[in-house]
Each structure stands twice: as structure tokens, then as C-alpha cells.
Amino acid sequence: MARPLFNLLKRDPEWRWNAEHQDAFEAIKESLLHAPILVLPDPDRPFSVVCDASDLAIGCALRQADAEGRERVIAFGSRQIKAAEKNYAVHDKELLAMKYALVQFRVHLLGSKPFVIYTDHASLCTATQSPHLSQRMARWLSFFAENNFEVKYKPGKQNALADALSRRPDYELAHGTMVTSSIPDRIRASYASDDMCAALLKDLGSKDF
Incomplete structure (x- = not known):
């Protein structure tokens, strides 16, 4: 959602505010006024994390079930894929999204009760058991070892929350204004x-x- 605004912060492109940026700005303001409303974390309840990656961005959300069993969002996180990360294989991008989530929500997850990370990339469920790990994956997995979690597969259609944070298919320049x-x-x-x-x-x- 905020990608057009972040693009304005890049050093090289000329700074131009157009309809695309105004739409993104209005969408962000609108999203802050409507559900899902964020809730405060309860340390006595287990957390869950959903994460996803695309060629544009990575996204994640920290959730917790309330007293009635409804999943409530505690925090969101997302960022654009960096230039070097665009060359990552799909598996590594999904693993990057998982690492990003653990970093973003570290203050809540580190030392908490065992929690679940949901991903729409099934191979991540057995990533720690692979006999052939790249140096990058080995570094990340050593970081993951600090946390007590289980990875579970959730199809993309059921992982809409994180999916929406990581991709926007409708990026098209409407017009430019100097x-x-x-x-x-x-x-x-x-x-x-x-x-x-x-x-x-x-x-x-x-x-x-």
C-alpha cells in the first residue's frame, strides 16, 4: 500500500507527487480508521504469525486468539524487497519473510509460549531438516533457533492477511505531475x-x- 510513497524516498528518481501517491496516502489514512483494530498482546496466550513473500515485498502479522477463539491482530509488518533480494529463489524469499517476522515481533515472541508460523510455502515446514543448506539459510536457521515455534502450511487463499501485505497487482502509473x-x-x-x-x-x- 505504501510502496509508491517509499519510492519517493529513493535518492535517484526525481521527486514527483502524482495521483498514485495521493491514492496511497488516502488509502493509508482510511485503513487506520477501520477494522481490523489492533489489540494488546496477552502474555498468557500463545501467539501465531502469518507471513508471505512476493517479488515486490514481504509481509507478516502477529496474531492471538481472544477469549472467544477469534484471531485478533496485534501488529502488522511489511517492507519492499531489496534489489539483491529480488534474485532470491522463491523458497529463500519465503524464508526471508519468516525471518523478518521474527525480527519485527521479537519483543513479543522471544521467550513466549510455543507459537505457530503459518506460510503458504509448504517446503518451509521441513526447512530445518534439509541436508543441503546454503550459507544464507544456515545463518537464518541459527537465528530461528532462538525461538520456540512450529511452521504450518496454510494455502494462499487462506493466508490472505499476509498475502495482501506482500503484493499489490495494480501498480500502474496514472499520470505524473511536476x-x-x-x-x-x-x-x-x-x-x-x-x-x-x-x-x-x-x-x-x-x-x-
């Missing part, structure tokens, strides 16, 4: 008309400075 302002020119003119600022600018431009 933002112009006379403020920088007015500031420069004001500097030139101010005696103290004009003297300072003259000194800064001197070869002897």
Missing part, C-alpha cells in the same frame, strides 16, 4: 537584498575563503 515553486527563487532574492547575508555569500564565493 511540482513547481517560486519559494527557492524568492529566498535567494531575499539573501541578496540582506546586507549581512550578501556579505556572507560574497565571502563564501571568494577564492580566499
